[in-house]
Amino acid sequence: MLSTRVKIIDAIRIGKNNFSKKDVCTHSGVSWGAMYKIVDTLLAEGVVFTRNEKPIGRGRPNVPLCINPAAACYCGIDIGAHSTKILFVDLNFNILYQEKVETLFYSDEENFFKWLAECFRNTQMHSGIADDKINAVGLSISGTVDSEHGIIVSGANWGMTRGANLPVTKLASAIRHPVCVYSTQVAAVLAEYHFGKEAGRGNLVTIGLGVGIGSGAIANHMLLVSHPSRLVGYIGHILIPGNDRDCVCGWHGCLEAYSGGDSLLKAIASRTDIRSAKDIDLAAASGDPVAIEIMDTAARYNAIGVAGMIQLYSPEAVIFSGGQVRREGYLYRQTLVELKKLLPPNRRDCIFDITKLGEFQSALGAARLAFEKFF
Ligand SMILES: [Zn+2]
CATH class of the missing domain: 1.10.10.10 (Winged helix-like DNA-binding domain superfamily/Winged helix DNA-binding domain)
Incomplete structure (x- = not known):
């Protein structure tokens, strides 16, 4: 509340x-x-x-x-599989400064918090924002999070497997600011609800297609917060019949184990010399048959996940973001084609679009969450 x-x-x-x-x-x-x-x-x-x-x-x-x-300033830090985005906003949520760094592959708790505190301090220094102007920090994590207790439970896409249970109070005491933590898609959908193209809609779903695949939901103007034992939007690990690929979660057959950015690369590695997920997408868009074959399967899987969210929450709008989403690419368009084949007619008039908030979407949502919790 x-x-x-x-x-x-x-x-x-x-x-x-x-x-x-x-x-x-x-x-x-x-x-x-x-x-x-x-x-x-x-x-x-x-x-x-x-x-x-x-x-x-x-x-x-x-x-x-x-x-x-200028009366208050909030910091949002979004830890993704490959990159971490950090931004500062004022009380009108104008972005004062933003920066992107490479995510440190997880080894242990001490190193992780040392790195994270350094990210915060360096960005703050570059921004020129005085320390006493900063009210709080919101973290958004590509992984599983216990927001109620401020615990990062896992982040398999950047090497942190289940069991480490990192308390964000460690970051709070290192940087001397209050810290809260949520999962990426919780922050993403809140950012869309307040600042996106379809802001203010009471039923909103976000879909993140990156290294991980996830989803967030606003239902009846309420943010649904994912908890390790009450997951929301966990579409990356929907099990797809016929998919035998191993997943970072420890199981096999998950949607993400085929359609996630790193998984797409594995699927194509032995067949071409394409070495980035973005290039597979662009190759498919320009007619490369191997890339099209891989992306057609990925789009079919993605559509199952997205259709699930639409059937569960009947949103007015579905907003896409992430490293595998680009208008000039193949995967986003093909996912919509597959989706429309799956959906019943009365669900097809939902708005589908790509975020206007760019890759700092979840960092902005995290800053907003810090405001909501600590203002
Ligand atoms: Zn999985």
């Missing part, structure tokens, strides 16, 4: 600094009394200020509430 402070800041931001207290009350759903008290506190803290405008005609002047964007 969002705090009333978060709801009020959201309402002021949605009002684009033109909302009066009355408008904020209506849009936030917070009671007049509680709203009045919190706005006064936010004004006293300098988080919010008022703009005095000349009254139009008779009656009380309109006093719009404005956010002071």
